[in-house]
Amino acid sequence: MKPRFLIPLGVFFGLVVVLAVGINHSRDVGVLKSPLVGHEIPDWELPVLTDPSKTLGSRELKGQWYVLNYWGAWCYACRVEHPTLLAAQREARVQIIGVDWVADNPDENAAALDLLARMGNPYRQVVVDRDGRTAIDLGVAAAPESFLVNPQGVIVYKEPGIITPESWQREFLSRLPPAPAHAGGS
């Protein structure tokens, strides 16, 4: 007699493996993995929020580490992230450039300035993406999203959602060059 009863058992364990892998990855469902990570950031140049006659762009920031953080005053999740960014700014390990994503909000710029005045400003500079063209070029799907860009202009990490104190440590600080000794901190 062949051990045919083993077949359903095998099928069962096969299913267990498939489902286990599925459950393990369920956290990633809906998280877009950016194809831009590991590549040079697409050229961007946007007007400065406080002075639209000036612009800031990727060329100007070449040679420096920076975090590019897409946010908007209309974005609730960005407010959740805000204290983490403020703490990061106090740490001063890397400059944070904010992009105010207008996204059809009629008085976004005024609302953004108001929010920064009330909650504090973690950004070295805030630029404005009015028509969302740069957001598409960077593959931004939903605010907040953040890019860590190295001095060569290469995106070394993309955070597809809210930065938490833990993910700031784990994903951003760990990729930066070590802090100078006199800077203290953690």
Next chain:
Amino acid sequence: MRYAPRRSGTPRWVLAAFIAALLGLSGARVALAGAVDPEGMADPVLQARYEVLIHELRCVQCENNSLADSDASVAADVRRQIRSMLQAGQSNEQIKAYLVSRYSEFILFKPETSWRNAWLWSLPGVLLVIGVLVAVRVIRQRATLIDNDDGDLSPP
């Protein structure tokens, strides 16, 4: 229950009104669906290509909607981007390749036919072959059962 035809059944005009209301509702739905994307393209050829593209591409924020179905602002931005690329004379393939390079292949509802996706495309065929093999085995077994049947139904 009586099934005799009644004179005073549902009046015709009620039925007519009901049907009219249904038609009106579906008309309104179509109008609503159109209202998501009021912007179109003047050139009918480009408009036709635009329609195809926005139905084939996913809204990156609300993943199970197409760009055509979504009123998310990012979807509107991507639609605008597609219109301007169409106007600039880019092909459908170029436009899709650009969006894939930014948002990954996820933005396509229909996966690309590439070697990387070969397993995905071959899976239905593989399953069909397995099914046929199982069916053949089962049918053969049943056939031998009938051959061996001596027709004696009485208990031994």
